[in-house]
Amino acid sequence: MARVGLGIVAAFVLIAVLTPAVHRYDAKTDSNLALRLKPPTGDHPFGTDTLGRDILVRVLHGARVSLGLGVSSVALAAVVGSVLGLLAGYVGRRVDLVVMFCMDILLAFPATLLAIAIVAMIGPGLRNSLFAISLVSIPVYARISRGAVLALREREFVTAARGLGVSDWRLLGRHIFPNCLPPLIVQTTLAIAFAILEAAALGFLGLGAQPPTPEWGAMLADSYKYFTSGAWWVFFFPGAAIMLAVLGFNLLGDGLRDALDPRLKQ
Amino acid sequence: MRHRTFALLVSLLLLGLADSAPAQTFVFGAQGEPVQLDPAVITDGISSRITRQIYDSLVKYKGATTEVEPALAEKWEVSADGKVWTFHLRKNVKFHDGNPLDATSVLWNFERWWKSAHSQHENQVKAGQTFEYWEAQFGGFDDKSIVEKVEAVGSHTVRITLKAPQAPFLANLAMFVFDIASPKAVEKWGTEFGKHPVGTGAFKFVEWKPNQEVILEANPDYWGVKPKVKRVVLRNIKDNSQRLVALKAGEIHGMEGLNPDDVKVVRSDPNLQILLRPTNTTGYIAFNYKVKEFQDKRVRLAFAHAINKRAIVDALYGGTGLVASQFQPPSLWGYNKELKDFEWSPAKAQALLKQAGFAQGLSEITWEDGKREPLVFWYMSRSRPYFPNPKEIGEAMAADLAKAGIKVQLQTAEWAVYLDKRKNGQLPVYMLGWTGDNGDPDNFICYFFCSPGAPREGFYSNKPLADLLLRAQSLTRQAERARLYRQAEQMLQEDVGRLFIANNQPPLAFSKKVKGYVTNPTGSEHFNTVEVQ
Numbered sequence: 001m002a003r004v005g006l007g008i009v010a011a012f013v014l015i016a017v018l019t020p021a022v023h024r025y026d027a028k029t030d031s032n033l034a035l036r037l038k039p040p041t042g043d044h045p046f047g048t049d050t051l052g053r054d055i056l057v058r059v060l061h062g063a064r065v066s067l068g069l070g071v072s073s074v075a076l077a078a079v080v081g082s083v084l085g086l087l088a089g090y091v092g093r094r095v096d097l098v099v100m101f102c103m104d105i106l107l108a109f110p111a112t113l114l115a116i117a118i119v120a121m122i123g124p125g126l127r128n129s130l131f132a133i134s135l136v137s138i139p140v141y142a143r144i145s146r147g148a149v150l151a152l153r154e155r156e157f158v159t160a161a162r163g164l165g166v167s168d169w170r171l172l173g174r175h176i177f178p179n180c181l182p183p184l185i186v187q188t189t190l191a192i193a194f195a196i197l198e199a200a201a202l203g204f205l206g207l208g209a210q211p212p213t214p215e216w217g218a219m220l221a222d223s224y225k226y227f228t229s230g231a232w233w234v235f236f237f238p239g240a241a242i243m244l245a246v247l248g249f250n251l252l253g254d255g256l257r258d259a260l261d262p263r264l265k266q
Numbered sequence: 267m268r269h270r271t272f273a274l275l276v277s278l279l280l281l282g283l284a285d286s287a288p289a290q291t292f293v294f295g296a297q298g299e300p301v302q303l304d305p306a307v308i309t310d311g312i313s314s315r316i317t318r319q320i321y322d323s324l325v326k327y328k329g330a331t332t333e334v335e336p337a338l339a340e341k342w343e344v345s346a347d348g349k350v351w352t353f354h355l356r357k358n359v360k361f362h363d364g365n366p367l368d369a370t371s372v373l374w375n376f377e378r379w380w381k382s383a384h385s386q387h388e389n390q391v392k393a394g395q396t397f398e399y400w401e402a403q404f405g406g407f408d409d410k411s412i413v414e415k416v417e418a419v420g421s422h423t424v425r426i427t428l429k430a431p432q433a434p435f436l437a438n439l440a441m442f443v444f445d446i447a448s449p450k451a452v453e454k455w456g457t458e459f460g461k462h463p464v465g466t467g468a469f470k471f472v473e474w475k476p477n478q479e480v481i482l483e484a485n486p487d488y489w490g491v492k493p494k495v496k497r498v499v500l501r502n503i504k505d506n507s508q509r510l511v512a513l514k515a516g517e518i519h520g521m522e523g524l525n526p527d528d529v530k531v532v533r534s535d536p537n538l539q540i541l542l543r544p545t546n547t548t549g550y551i552a553f554n555y556k557v558k559e560f561q562d563k564r565v566r567l568a569f570a571h572a573i574n575k576r577a578i579v580d581a582l583y584g585g586t587g588l589v590a591s592q593f594q595p596p597s598l599w600g601y602n603k604e605l606k607d608f609e610w611s612p613a614k615a616q617a618l619l620k621q622a623g624f625a626q627g628l629s630e631i632t633w634e635d636g637k638r639e640p641l642v643f644w645y646m647s648r649s650r651p652y653f654p655n656p657k658e659i660g661e662a663m664a665a666d667l668a669k670a671g672i673k674v675q676l677q678t679a680e681w682a683v684y685l686d687k688r689k690n691g692q693l694p695v696y697m698l699g700w701t702g703d704n705g706d707p708d709n710f711i712c713y714f715f716c717s718p719g720a721p722r723e724g725f726y727s728n729k730p731l732a733d734l735l736l737r738a739q740s741l742t743r744q745a746e747r748a749r750l751y752r753q754a755e756q757m758l759q760e761d762v763g764r765l766f767i768a769n770n771q772p773p774l775a776f777s778k779k780v781k782g783y784v785t786n787p788t789g790s791e792h793f794n795t796v797e798v799q
Contacts, residue, residue: 029668033582050582051661052581210676211664212661225527228511228531229527
């Protein structure tokens with residue numbers, strides 16, 4: 001299954017990288033009211049949307065928006081979260097108390113609700129939703145890396161290194177951090193799936209990408225009302241893209257966990 | 267779950283009755299929850315849809331028009347100078363609580379609306395229930411009002427004296443806000459009256475189940491056309507698609523708020539019918555005149571030539587829209603038939619931009635205080651009759667503008683915030699519109715253009731236009747006024763003060779079993795003529 005996941009993810013990454021390279025797209029001028037709501041045909045394999053825009057083109061270009069947002073928000077969260085966790089776990093005492101207290105506060109809110117609240121506060125838009133999503137993902141990384149540090153801190157190789165007079169920073173960077181990586185990598189793959197879903201949710205609520213940016217969640221929000229008039233293709237394809245991307249990252253994450261988690265190996 | 271079971275029971279009941287005898291209940295799908303049911307302090311269509319069934323006003327709109335005909339007032343006279351109005355009330359009319367309608371009760375209602383020291387007025391204002399429409403239509407409260415005095419000159423005669431003649435006076439009185447409530451009931455319930463409404467109308471209030479429905483029953487003693495159904499249920503279904511599904515399933519008999527693309531779905535359904543409300547609504551784009559670029563008429567004209575209104579109306583209004591060439595919809599008597607609309611021509615738009623010094627296109631603006639920012643085009647976050655799907659219409663207009671070299675960024679805000687920003691003049695260029703209250707051109711055009719430089723109108727200042735409109739307001743002869751309103755539309759167009767995009771005839775959908783529903787341009791529709799077969 002992990003291979004299937006890897007395949008899907010690779011396909012989406014390829015789409016996200018290649019589409020803008022081979023096809024220039026100006027969402028601002030891409031509309032033709034005469035062609036609106038046409039069902040899938042040879043010219044428009046996914047049909048056209050309510051403004052007569054080709055849905056295939058928008059779904060493909062949407063991959064870059066959704067994946068880009070997912071990856072970058074998770075990268076940001078992973079860096080900030082793991083640094084905080086490493087420090088909390090290694091330094092301990094007051095730093096640990098303060099950092100983990102803040103993380104607990106963040107964790108106390110349902111992630112989606114918190115993201116909505118943040119975006120409502122700082123205003124809608126792609127960049128702001130990226131910020132909101134990464135903020136709500138930080139605590140998980142902090143917790144995972146802190147836990148890992150706490151377990152590693154007392155291990156023999158760490159004590160040995162410390163005995164040899166290795167500095168704290170070097171100890172953290174060279175000996176402890178690399179050993180925290182496997183759980184963080186697993187978490188990152190799973191978190192990208194969550195971030196894509198979250199971005200779609202914010203887009204659906206009109207808080208994420210602003211029109212006419214082709215973002216899957218926003219495309220879904222614009223089109224679900226055509227359910228009653230029978231234009232299924234307008235919401236089916238963006239919905240399917242979200243589902244596939246999330247599924248791919250989840251399968252990949254599960255596979256990575258099986259491969260990297262020492263407890264599962266034994 | 268209980269709600270669904272109930273709905274099922276009701277629909278079973280209706281099915282059972284359908285073939286044998288006329289149904290006793292008319293179920294109407296409402297777009298949301300009423301704010302409250304005291305007509306004097308509400309401003310929204312969902313609440314007024316209900317209050318119009320419970321109350322009557324002195325005069326009412328006739329059928330599908332905005333002409334005024336007698337209601338609680340049987341007849342009236344006006345003095346030669348247009349200042350003194352004498353209304354003769356219908357005799358033997360009773361409120362639902364049994365109290366008689368007489369001159370004293372009408373007088374009491376006027377004082378509640380008008381006098382800030384009236385104990386009930388004071389209470390309600392303190393509770394946040396303000397008499398907004400009285401203020402807007404009659405100039406304000408107490409001494410500020412155009413009303414000089416109101417007297418009960420006989421048991422059933424009321425005399426209203428104005429400080430100056432007001433042309434739309436009668437049309438104003440027919441608005442839902444000036445429905446007459448039972449003074450005894452208002453005094454009894456105080457600020458809670460809106461939950462226990464008592465009027466003289468064709469239907470009596472029975473129950474309000476929050477977030478579900480409001481139930482009314484026929485008033486057998488009604489003075490006018492007796493109701494044809496025993497009960498009316500106004501069911502709250504917020505989502506347009508879900509409401510249509512309920513209509514198709516027979517759970518409701520009628521509804522408003524159709525998605526434009528569902529109009530053809532209803533038309534092709536053999537069990538359903540569409541009724542159109544005569545157009546009384548115009549959607550526009552307004553410029554902010556504190557933006558330097560928009561002070562140049564050539565830039566505004568470029569917008570006018572860039573937008574393909576015909577294509578937008580044809581594609582996005584479900585066949586119920588009309589291209590607007592001016593602010594007043596064609597149903598108003600001040601409409602200017604001679605006015606030619608701007609031609610759609612991206613080339614012309616580009617040429618105009620070039621002349622104005624934007625050969626490379628326009629994508630940034632400069633505010634008067636020197637602040638530069640990207641050109642943001644604000645689209646509405648809520649569907650209104652004049653822009654039924656504002657996001658799509660906004661995107662389509664933005665695409666048209668882009669093709670002519672005007673690159674805008676689309677943005678919106680939560681509806682209350684949006685209106686607030688507009689009121690404070692913070693939006694550079696934005697979509698909005700207006701639905702007429704009383705069929706008088708003054709209500710349409712003067713509200714927007716009678717106060718030059720107002721922040722809420724994007725600081726648009728056209729003094730000659732304002733003077734003309736104020737003159738039209740003070741005249742009483744319709745032919746004379748109509749000439750001035752036609753002239754006003756022409757002045758507005760010559761200046762490209764604002765871009766008028768479309769009028770809409772808001773569609774309502776009904777089961778074919780429903781007969782006798784009369785749509786009105788103001789949305790004031792009375793259910794007493796409705797039959798369910």
